[in-house]
Amino acid sequence: MRKLLFANLFRPPLTEAPPSPADAALAELGRALERATRRRLGRSLSIREVDAGSCNGCELEIHALSNAFYDVERFGIRFVASPRHADVLMVTGPVTKNMGEALRRAWEATPDPKWVVAVGDCARDGGHFKSSYAVAGGVDEVVPVDLHIPGCPPSPTALLEGLLALLQRADATV
């Protein structure tokens, strides 16, 4: 193990340059963020991810945010285990009727101020599953949504662009 770690010291970093925040996301966020939030948050975001019915494709790409190429923690963004520690709920999937209550309770357990980021095409309006008896619809059928990141699934770069927009807007509204 020592040899591997030592060799890694001399490898150039794999980390990608940060993408610029998505314009569309910035426009959408304009409505969502207020002055007070920047003071409370500092330049960091704690995210609680909630799969409310996804096929697990979005989860794979959200996981990829933590790999050496995207390294999301360098931006002060981290994933936390409890909604009580979170500023942001990141919700995937068409919300299934069987997950509606759990999602609502996770949202209620998240302290204010809080934002909801809906990830993936299904999270917008139910996507391919919208007419099913078992699906409530998009995330905003159950909790208020501040930002959508489209894609099936969105790439890690698209996810980063959306999250950076969230951070930047929080900065700009001081």
Add this chain to the structure above:
Amino acid sequence: MPALTDLLAEGEPVANHRPWPRTRLGPDRWTFAIAQLAEGHWTLMGLWGEPASVHMALRDDETGDLGVVSLACPDHRYPSVGRFHPPAIRLERTASDLFGLEPEGLEDTRPWLDQGKWGVSRPLGATLPATGEPVPYAFLTAEGEALHEVPVGPIHAGIIEPGHFRFTCSGETLVRVEERLGYVHKGVESLMAGADLAHCARLAGRLSGDATVAYASAFARAAEAATASEAPPRAQALRALMAELERLANHLGDIGAICNDASFALMLAECGILRERCLRAAEAAFGHRLMRDRVVPGGVAGDLDTAGTSAIRALVEAIRRRFPALIQLYDSTASLQDRTVGTGRLDPALARQYGAGGHVGRASGRNFDSRKCPGYAPYDRLDFTVPVLEGGDVDARVWVRIREVEQSLGLVDQLLASLPDGPVRVDLPACEGEGMALAESFRGDVLAWLRLASDGRIARCHLRDPSWFQWPLLEAAIEGNIIADFPLCNKSFNCSYSGHDL
């Protein structure tokens, strides 16, 4: 020992069911089939309902033959398979939830996917509006001094899918774990009924996102079987290429994640790099990181160009260069081995009884891989071995994945070296027919069964995830382990929630 082909010959054969036969049986022959399953001669490959009949896909373990048997149930009842053969229990509870078919004699009458929130009951059968408040789910109990229960989920601490686990512990030791799933039930089978093939292929590719290529391939091959057509050779080879890239990405991700659940983060970081390289190669070669919607009925959505070929070649080289050091790291880190060796041991007898596919079965001695048997193109002309281990613990499941990564690299080499020329897609005729296919996902065999109406639309489609026969085994494998090792065991199984919940 009775052969499955004999039973299939005894019933009333169904025309246009391809490539394996389907037979309508009477109740006594149905009961005979149950006895063969219970005695371990045959393996249950799937069980699904229709409004007034029930079907079982069976495999004769002696000969490798496959077939489907059907029983008409005009009064919505049938002799329970699960009563004598436990692997069928959850499938029967599902058929009861979706179609209102009652398995006679099954002790466990609790619903499985239906949590009383759909607004309807029996959504695919004689639909009824749901009445009253949802009934609380009665978890199984464990009795004894100083036992305590820990409810976990549906939302878990990590970035994973939702499901509920009810742990009963004595101190730190697990006495019982009971799973409750169904939280991500999206009603896929009802969305497919009456829809066209192209739309259904997209739904199939979204049943379990990590196995989107395997699902789309199983669905496409079932549709091709139903219409008596075949994808062109180049398309078959490209499907296999995508399937192996998917397997590589998932296995590499899993090896890292399992080690991370034993708090060995270095492996996650290293494997995460290789996984990301797989996804980037997939995007360069096929235009999507997960290769979603790239496999379509009749072939594949796009061709592979020389830039894509070089991206895949570079990937194979990168993994070959880096992976041996990681295997060495796994094998020589005592603190890591201390967590994985002997943990979460799955009894080979259970793996065989449940017909557990993928790394779960193969790490517990079950030598089954649908690429070999029944086999499908192009794997019949490729050279590869199926790693089988006997240990049954987390360590064995890691090693099966490691060996499968090596085999997949060899398969990618062979596929690239022998890519046939020609078209990559044909149009399927719009006609009646029934088809079934198995495709080997990284997790095990995916089964797709479908019936086409005369206009070529889907009349009924059932997709069976390998997890159906793995989830129940996790409950068995965890017994006697400490609760802190549950995430490790769970990750080593890596069952799909979405694929299972339909």
